Amino acid sequence: MRRFLFVGFPLNERPSSNVVRPSGCPGLLRVVQALDGGICRIKLDGGAIQADQAEAVASAAERFASGVIEATNRGNLQIRGIGAEHSALIESLLAAGLGPRIPAGDDVRNLMLSPSAGIDRQMLFDTRPLAAQILFTLQTHERFPELSAKFAVQLDGGEALAMLEHHHDLWLSALIHDGEPWLAFGLAGSPLDKPAGRVPLAQGHALVVAVLELFLDLARPDQIRMRHVLAEIPTDVFMTRLARRVPLQACLDWQRDGSIDGLHIGVHPQHDDRVYVGAAAPLGRLDAVMLRGAAQLARERGDESLRFTPWQSLLLPNVRRADADDVLARLEGLGLLGSSEQPLAQLIACTGSSGCAKALADTKADAHQLAELLQRQGQPLKIHLSGCPRSCAAAHIAPATLLAVAPGRYDLYFRDATLPGFGALQAHNLTIEAIGHWLDARPRSPLDA
Structure with a gap:
């Protein structure tokens, strides 16, 4: 317990x-x-x-x-x-x-931005000023402590580096209409979905407040996520009530462009004459030496800040181009992963049985073993190892999932949008060695996407 x-x-x-x-x-x-x-x-x-x-x-x-x-x-x-x-x-x-800002605000500070907000070459506008407004209100609004710690908001500025696969209770995504900044938005989904509507950028903060207040007005205590409310109240009814609180417009012809894979690792240009440098924590794990070393690099070669990403990596923004290669090499020297070609940089693993009573396998150790097999085979595949069906380590369905069924043994799934859960079951009760052989023999397909 x-x-x-x-x-x-x-x-x-x-x-x-x-x-x-x-x-x-x-x-x-x-x-x-x-x-x-x-x-x-x-x-x-x-x-x-x-x-x-x-x-x-x-x-x-x-x-x-x-x-x-x-x-x-x-x-x-x-x-x-x-x-x-x-x-x-x-x-x-x-x-x-x-x-x-106040004790009651801790749980509800759930606003996700692009890690390259304000510096991304593809961004339509800098989301950070609006984010600061939203974060302040999330923490100080008298009703928002009623929100679950899982209730989440995403603000997307159109960046090339953006996590677009995580589902959020409310998402907002930048668009330009008639030369003016607007926000498309949607409920219980992601910016890749069809939007529910749009508002001018200046109304973004009011929209967030209105959506969250309406959710709290409608939700029972056991309904902690937007999808729970929308399962009982049709989306069009929710939107009709929302339109009474904040002016909305339809957004029929907008579609978010996809993000560019791999931009969270390596050296990448910013919108100015500087670069950011990214490196991944192996399986999401850092130690004090790694973090302290990265902080020192940020102080010496960056702007004294670090940015952590939904891919379990970190960025050093505002690095001079002349320093970039050395910064990346020093991050790698700390034990971070500086290339997406490294198999370990493509693997996700939960805490596993070494730290979680619900896990059926030591997923971290098994992931290291699998990475070694994939390295020998030259296959940097995107795979998620989960110790139980809760899928704590991944907020979206990976191209391939290994679901533990016993110590060192997994069921293998491929993502399939037509199926619930992890997707289509491919093989049952495989050892890590067998998984390596199975993947090596398979035709190249969805795993490489």
């Missing part, structure tokens, strides 16, 4: 609301107990963190936990293996400025 510890603020400052939607998700103020100790999740504004804050996370992981730091699939960080000194760990993170 999981245990939750809410610490860091006096009792009279803790969240309160008329509706309580309990969450098993860790937060900065709520440490969740796992097999390998406590977990503390640090939500980053737009995935960004300053170098001194990153060093504070590294020190907290060393002093109060096992030293394991994870990059999450929403561009956040979490510390694993926390021991008895929960309060001291949380106080150190609060002192570094990593907490919410």
